Amino acid sequence: MNMKTRSWKDAAASQEGFTLIEVLIAIALLTIGIFAAGTMQLSALSGNSQAKQLLHSVVWGGDRLEGLMGKPYDDTELQEKKDKSIVVAGLDYTDVGANTADYSEVVDPNFTVFWNVADDYPIFGCKTIRVIVRRTDQGIAKTMIMDFVKMNSI
DSSP, X not given: OOOXXXXXXXXXXXXXXXOHHHHHHHHHHHHHHHHHHHHHHHHHHHHHHHHXXXXXXXXXXXXXXXXXXXXXXXXXXXXXXXXXXXXXXXOOOOOTTOTTOSEEEEEETTEEEEEEEEETOSSTTEEEEEEEEEEEETTEEEEEEEEEEEEOOO
């Protein structure tokens, strides 16, 4: 039996595998990738939440607008109430206190629906209805506006 004796240096040089530095670098890169994916998920959740709030605004506004469009032309909720001599056609934007709104309705603790009516705008025999939905999103008031023209049936 012919056995070769190997020195310690030969044994260390022939070893295969990863060094400690290579393992540490790989773990650091993996950690950075996991943090990036987590940040991306948080951003996606925030975007989904904002989209949900906007959808609720559109639904509340659309619901109010459909209800108003189904009413007769001379209904009390379709009358221009305020003196609109200082604004164009009575469709001013509603202030925070709803002082300039013709009508308002709190539909949810976070949503308030206002609407203004302008008689004979844009032409005689029409009413323009502006529905304004104000919502509070993380302490910031955000507004969504929908305009529609209702014609007087002959």
